Amino acid sequence: MDFEEKVISNQNLYDGAILKLDLETVSLPDGRQAKREIVRHQGAVGIIAITPANKIVLIRQWRAPLGQVTLEIPAGKIEPGETPSQTAVRELNEETRFQAEKLELLTEFYTSPGFADEKMYLYHAVNLQAVADKLAQDDDEFLQLEELTLAEVQAQIAAGTICDAKTLMAIMIWQAMQ
Amino acid sequence: MDFEEKVISNQNLYDGAILKLDLETVSLPDGRQAKREIVRHQGAVGIIAITPANKIVLIRQWRAPLGQVTLEIPAGKIEPGETPSQTAVRELNEETRFQAEKLELLTEFYTSPGFADEKMYLYHAVNLQAVADKLAQDDDEFLQLEELTLAEVQAQIAAGTICDAKTLMAIMIWQAMQ
Numbered sequence: 001m002d003f004e005e006k007v008i009s010n011q012n013l014y015d016g017a018i019l020k021l022d023l024e025t026v027s028l029p030d031g032r033q034a035k036r037e038i039v040r041h042q043g044a045v046g047i048i049a050i051t052p053a054n055k056i057v058l059i060r061q062w063r064a065p066l067g068q069v070t071l072e073i074p075a076g077k078i079e080p081g082e083t084p085s086q087t088a089v090r091e092l093n094e095e096t097r098f099q100a101e102k103l104e105l106l107t108e109f110y111t112s113p114g115f116a117d118e119k120m121y122l123y124h125a126v127n128l129q130a131v132a133d134k135l136a137q138d139d140d141e142f143l144q145l146e147e148l149t150l151a152e153v154q155a156q157i158a159a160g161t162i163c164d165a166k167t168l169m170a171i172m173i174w175q176a177m178q
Numbered sequence: 179m180d181f182e183e184k185v186i187s188n189q190n191l192y193d194g195a196i197l198k199l200d201l202e203t204v205s206l207p208d209g210r211q212a213k214r215e216i217v218r219h220q221g222a223v224g225i226i227a228i229t230p231a232n233k234i235v236l237i238r239q240w241r242a243p244l245g246q247v248t249l250e251i252p253a254g255k256i257e258p259g260e261t262p263s264q265t266a267v268r269e270l271n272e273e274t275r276f277q278a279e280k281l282e283l284l285t286e287f288y289t290s291p292g293f294a295d296e297k298m299y300l301y302h303a304v305n306l307q308a309v310a311d312k313l314a315q316d317d318d319e320f321l322q323l324e325e326l327t328l329a330e331v332q333a334q335i336a337a338g339t340i341c342d343a344k345t346l347m348a349i350m351i352w353q354a355m356q
Contacts, residue, residue: 003240003247003320013192014199016215019293021192021199026242029320036242037194039217041293062181064204064214065295066288069181077292110244110342112289112296114255115197115219117243120343142181142207164288165298165343172350 002029005036018077041118045088046075046166048106048174049098049125055147056174057096057128058167062142071146071156072167075120084108084121092125093135096145100125106173111165120166124173150175180207183214196255219296223266224253224344226284226352227276227303233325234352235274235306236345240320249324249334250345253298262286262299270303271313274323278303284351289343298344302351328353 005026014021020040028034049057058071076091078084088103104124111118137143148156153171156162162171183204192199198218206212227235236249254269256262266281282302289296315321326334331349334340340349 001320001322003238003322005240005242016201017213018215019217023194024242035195037196038243039197039294040243044292060181062183063288063291064183064202065216065218065293066291070291072291075292107346108341109346110241112219112294113241113244113248113250113342114222114253115243116217116290116294118290142179144179144181163286164291165347168285168287169343169347169350172347 004029005034008033037115039116039118041077041116042080043078043084043119043121044075045078045084045091045121045123046073046170047088047092047103047123047125048073048170049092049096049100049128050174050177051128051147053147055149056153056171057098058146058148058153058162059095060144060146066163069161070163071148071161072164073170075166085123088121088123088125090135093131093133094137095143097131097134098125098128099131101127101129107169122166122170122173150178182207183212186211215293217294217296219255219294220258221256221262221297221299222253223256223262223269223299223301224251224348225266225270225281225301225303226251226348227270227274227278227306228352228355229306229325231325233327234331234349235276236324236326236340237273238322238324244341247339248341249326249339250342251348253344263301266299266301266303268313271309271311272315273321275309275312276303276306277309279305279307285347300344300348300351328356 011023022038024036074095186203200216202214252273
């Protein structure tokens with residue numbers, strides 16, 4: 001069975017600060033045409049950072065799309081010219097003031113392949129320590145660092161504050177590490 | 179610390195078939211203003227369906243945003259007026275021709291809270307059986323049903339064909355069920 005859709009034309013509907021929106025016209029395997037709404041995103045990293053006291057480092061922040069505060073693992077967009085592992089080093093420093101002896105890539109995945117090309121790289125920060133040189137922080141980010149035990153994490157999942165895919169996946173991986 | 183951003187105004191940039199794009203102007207906790215690009219989506223369900231032979235039911239399909247074929251758990255958008263569990267029953271029937279004795283909600287999560295409000299409800303289809311009444315299928319979906327062992331799943335993850343968050347999370351949950 002042939003699955004491939006061939007792109008006939010593409011209309012860029014929006015080109016913004018963090019995403020682009022394209023409307024593609026594609027040719028289906030049976031020759032008919034269809035429209036595809038596609039969000040383009042530069043990709044992001046997430047970091048599983050566990051302290052020596054066996055707590056997970058999370059960031060409390062407002063999420064405008066959800067209209068609520070969340071607790072998520074440290075994460076951020078890949079900037080032009082960066083490799084994902086460089087992004088991970090930078091975001092860990094900016095958001096948490098920690099650095100790692102090594103950043104291990106655990107898994108990578110598309111967050112929502114039905115409408116977006118965003119790819120997420122999930123790292124494990126091995127042997128956390130305080131950073132020597134602090135990078136400047138984004139000036140429109142209001143962030144609060146928190147360190148939670150596994151029991152506290154379970155309570156925050158139940159409360160709906162921990163509620164995103166990468167963080168839930170990180171916690172499943174952390175549980176398997178215990 | 180106050181995190182809340184208050185919405186001052188909203189400009190709808192696009193209103194499409196599967197998503198909307200909004201550009202919000204918000205007031206930050208310190209009083210400054212910022213723009214937020216937000217993709218609105220009606221939400222979706224994903225279904226962990228394990229056959230009596232202990233294979234996971236996956237769907238092979240083309241994903242336009244990625245420009246590749248993927249293998250994903252059965253999934254689909256929540257239609258207006260549907261509850262997530264009704265969507266799960268419908269999608270399981272349409273995409274796999276299976277039904278379940280019971281659909282258990284295992285977890286729910288936002289797929290990409292930095293720019294999208296899409297919420298995913300992940301169900302476990304308990305006691306799979308062939309459907310009696312087949313629902314009509316979407317006419318622009320080219321899908322192929324496959325049933326994989328855990329070893330075959332690992333090979334498809336390594337090959338990059340299994341590559342999305344909900345399916346990787348489903349496989350982690352399936353592994354924990356073994």
